[in-house]
Amino acid sequence: MSPIQPPPDRTPLAPDTLHRLAAIVGGKVSTRPADLTVHGQGECYHPSMPPDVVCFPGTTAEVAAVVKLARETGTPIVPFGAGTSLEGHTAAMRGGICIDLGRMNVILDVRPEDMDVTVQAGVTRKQLNSHIRDTGLFFPVDPGADATLGGMAATRASGTNAVRYGTMRENVLALTVVLPDGSIVKTANRARKSSAGYDLTRLFVGSEGTLGVITEVTLRLHGIPEAVTAAVCSFPDAASAVTTAIQVIQSGIPVARVEFVDAVGIVAVNRFAGLDYPETPALFFEFHGSDAGVREQAARTGEIAVENGGSAFAWAAGAEERSRLWQARHDFHYAVMALRPGARIWGTDVCVPISRLVECIGLARSDAAAAPFPVAALGHVGDGNFHMSYVIDPDSAAERRMAEEFSTRLGLHAIALGGTCTGEHGIGYGKVKFMVPEFGEEAVALMRTLKSAIDPAGLFNPGKIIPPA
Amino acid sequence: MSPIQPPPDRTPLAPDTLHRLAAIVGGKVSTRPADLTVHGQGECYHPSMPPDVVCFPGTTAEVAAVVKLARETGTPIVPFGAGTSLEGHTAAMRGGICIDLGRMNVILDVRPEDMDVTVQAGVTRKQLNSHIRDTGLFFPVDPGADATLGGMAATRASGTNAVRYGTMRENVLALTVVLPDGSIVKTANRARKSSAGYDLTRLFVGSEGTLGVITEVTLRLHGIPEAVTAAVCSFPDAASAVTTAIQVIQSGIPVARVEFVDAVGIVAVNRFAGLDYPETPALFFEFHGSDAGVREQAARTGEIAVENGGSAFAWAAGAEERSRLWQARHDFHYAVMALRPGARIWGTDVCVPISRLVECIGLARSDAAAAPFPVAALGHVGDGNFHMSYVIDPDSAAERRMAEEFSTRLGLHAIALGGTCTGEHGIGYGKVKFMVPEFGEEAVALMRTLKSAIDPAGLFNPGKIIPPA
Incomplete structure (x- = not known):
């Protein structure tokens, strides 16, 4: 569980807001501390910033009524889905009403x-x-x-x-x-x-x-594709694995998945799930298409891998074996976290033009080489997107600071390479600092113009995406 | 050449605007009537609405300087590319400065x-x-x-x-x-x-x-795909051709092109280019992929066509034959226009969810069946997008009015089917009337909010996209 941090700039709820809110959503509100804590956090290293109240509307009309109440009373609003975000998106930085959309599941x-x-x-x-x-x-x-x-x-x-x-x-x-x-x-x-x-x-x-x-x-x-095949391929080093992925994309092979896991990650996955992959960097592939199509894609991919020093493919033939293969990949987060009891993951999310990927991963790995905590790398390398996982002690301010330094340098480096600080996690409040370096003052000013035109009172998820002017 | 229509709501140029404009772009401005006329029109039935002056900047910095001048003097701005638009996008509805970007071609x-x-x-x-x-x-x-x-x-x-x-x-x-x-x-x-x-x-x-x-x-x-093949397939009627296209898409065949031409269009193309396609509705296909991949795609597509009463494929084997095949398709506009000397095309551009395509084309064709002018249909049917070409006498107010009635009914019908009034031509000023029916008052109000936040003086291409409040 993350620590709890009271919203730094809380606007107290107007007197009868709670009562009126409950009337809108048929009583489906909560101010229980445990509910508030859960709703103020995601699945990340950011501390929880709890809202003042959570409501659970059942219809779009109820959401609209809640929004009108918030507007009338000047109350901040934070929408909430499953709470799986990674950059503090659901932190109620100024308190207010959390709108949990979980009941709208039709x-x-x-x-x-x-x-x-x-x-x-x-x-x-x-x-x-x-x-x-x-x-x-x-x-x-x-x-x-x-x-x-x-x-x-x-x-x-x-x-x-x-x-x-x-x-x-x-x-x-x-x-x-x-x-x-x-x-x-x-x-x-x-x-x-x-x-x-x-x-x-x-x-x-x-x-x-x-x-x-x-x-x-x-x-x-x-x-759903007629045929699906999956395979793992091991490489002597990270650069040859990533180069293979790049060449597969550049050859126009319509690969459905191409995931990079570095040696630390493979060790972690082997240990976590009792597997025996060679403990070197690997690519996990999946091919979708007709029977003939996937055979052709796999054969062409295999040739590129071998040219780069890759092993023969370890095939996952049936659906069950395939799901075991991807389970290993999906376990990565927990497997890496288990390398160090009690640890949390500080994850990065840069994405760069694919020609700069070897350079960018190389920098990220060498920068973190002397870290006192485990560091693993994982990438959706076909898109130029990868994650460094810094496996830190959440109670150590020094480790948090060091992870933050690594991730700041990496984000700025990716931006300098023509990339982005976040390929898929979003900005939340955790990456607000990268907005001006990535977009420039003029583009951020335009975003501010859009924000204040649509949300002039600044009540919607305040503190997220846009840096203060 | 379209008729010329003076901008209905012209703001006179501020006194020394011309002189200052010329200084910014190194003298590359024109106020010659012929230049102004060309820059106030596209390739469509809309009359030209000429700007007061055309400038030809060479750099982004020059464009920015022109924009600052326009802002300072309250002068409308209309950007201009190649002048090939179809909904009056380049009409200078309030006069002002046309920015021709043709010199910025690096x-x-x-x-x-x-x-x-x-x-x-x-x-x-x-x-x-x-x-x-x-x-x-x-x-x-x-x-x-x-x-x-x-x-x-x-x-x-x-x-x-x-x-x-x-x-x-x-x-x-x-x-x-x-x-x-x-x-x-x-x-x-x-x-x-x-x-x-x-x-x-x-x-x-x-x-x-x-x-x-x-x-x-x-x-x-x-x-560039390793292999490309193209073919034409004839059908007994429009519905069976369109149904074939729908089933090809629903089967997940990654067809690169699937174009519908109705019988009137085929007659026109045969006559225009001296070809001898069977004069019934047809689909023009193109397949991209590996050698084996295109063979497989074509075979599966052929089976679907035959099930729907289609002919055997007329293959275009080499690059030259293929380019002749697509030339016939690309000639459609001119071929149909040539059905009637001196005529102009009034084209529609609806796009609907693919399951509603047979119904939508059917309505469009039956609605226009009694028209006193030729009507042909052409469609990017894989996307649910098709164009009706009303081949009208541009000097006949009655025919223009009738074409407008057909196209209004068709646009509203497409919107009622969950589609859009424009799949690819844009709104310009010709389709502004569809905006509220398509999006609703609230969404159009939001677009107005965006517009006035970014362009508070309303100088950028006034009269386009957004209906007056």
Whole structure:
């Protein structure tokens, strides 16, 4: 459990706010300290900043009524999905009302013939995929955690197969959003493409609750591939593994997943799950397509790997073996955390143009080589995105400071290489310091203009994304 | 040549504006009537609304200086690329300064290893593709016309192969934009994905010059496929052709192009180019991939076509035959126009969820069946997007009125089916009337909020996209 930190700049709730809030949501509110603590944190090293109250609306209309109450009383609002975010997105930095969308978990309309679906914001990705399994379709974006689809839209999430299927940016067709003035906006229709008007959908994807509350999400679905194969390939060093991934992408092979795990990560995964992968850097691959197509993709990938000193592929043939292989990859976070009892992970999330990836990972690894704590690297390398995991003692201020120094240097380095401080986790308040280095003063000023035009009172998730002027 | 219509709401130029403008762009301005007329129109039925002056800046800094002058003197600004737009985007509805970006045609940086490129806004798509041919890469978005890449970004253009490669929305990585306050913003870095901050790139893609002037564009490139095949397939009626296209998409076949042409269109193309396609509705296909991959795609597509009563494929084997096949398709506009000497095309551009496509095309065709002028249909049917071409006498007010009635009914029908009034042409001023029906009052109000926050004086391409409050 993270430590608790009272919001630094709390606005006390107006006198009868609690009572009026409860009336809107049929009594579904909580001020229990344990509930408040949970709602003020994510799955990260940031301390909890609890809200004053959590409410659990059941409809878009209830959310709109809560927003109007907040506006009238000057109360900050923080939307909350599954609480799996990593940059303090749900911290109530000025207290106020947390809107937990968990009760809005209805799958509203599945349209297999159009390969799209509309869900309430509190539906999780696993819930959706389980619901639509019989349609032959699936929703590909997979950030690891079983996040809500509203939360994933709000943070512009992605994950292991974004290299093939895109991120939330590409897979959200439309949103229903409650704006800070209480109005309800549908951002777009369901056409696959449109040249009509400003792209309101993309304005809210990645806006992290700072411009409104997402209450419904319309998503693209994809056909479950006819054939799927997966394999692990070991490499003598990190550079040859990453170079292989780069060349696979540059060759235009439509790989569905290509994940890098460094030697420390492999050791951790072996120990955690009782596996026996060679303890050197590795790439985890998955191929989707027709039978002939996946054979062809795998063969071409295998040739590139061998040219770079890679081992033969260790194939995961059936669905069960494949799921065991990906379990090892998905266990990475916990496996690495288990390298050191009581530790927490401080994770980075840079993403760079793929030609700069070897250089960027190399710097990250050499910078952290002398760290007194374990450091592992993991990457969605097909996209140029990787995570350094600093396995720190959460009670050690010195280790926290050192992790922060590493991650600051790495973020600035990625930006200097033409990349971003965050490929998929978002800014929250943890990465606000990178905004001006990444975008420049003028672009950040434009973001501030958008924010104050849409949320003039500054009540929506205050303290997130945009640095103070 | 379209008729000329003086801007309905012209603001006279402030006294020394011309002189100061000329000083900024090194004398590269024009007030010749012929230049003004050309710059106030696109390739459509809308009359020209000429600006007061056209300038030809050579750098982003010059554009910023022009914008500052316009702001200071309260002069409207209309950006201009190649003048190929179809909804009156370049009409100077309040007069003012047209910024022609044609001199900014430098390809700034090609990065084959990252599969991206940065160009000045005035570079055209053919210029780019010819420049990068030797890299093994290409830029896929193809609206037919040799538009500038800045203009294509500004209208969120797409075209025949968007079904495989996406539209400008998916293929623009970053933009440099001069904002109405004269500041210069870079919207993003070059990382393939990012969760950092508001999506400024997508805010400007499709903004049609109403929020700023795009001066540089960074684009994704794609590998030239190892193998390409193309074929034409004839069908007994329109519904069976369109149903085939829908089933191909629903089967997940990654077709690169699937274009519908109705019987009137085929007759026109045969006559125009001396061809002998069976004069029934047809689908034009293109497949991209490995040798084995395209064979497999074509075989599966052929099976679906036959099940729907389609003919055997007429293959275009070599590059030359293929280019002849696509020339026929690209000639459609001129071929249909030639059905009636002196005629102009009034084109529609609806896009609907694919399951509603047969219904929507059916309505469009039956609605226009009794028209006194030829009507042909053409569609990027893999995306649910199609164009009705009303071949009207531009001097006949009755025919213009009738075409407008057809297209209004069709636009509203597409919106009622969950679609959009414009899949790829944009709103300009020609489709402003559809904005509230398509988005609702609240979403249009939000667009108005964005517009007035970024362009408080309302000088940027006034009259476009957003209906008056």
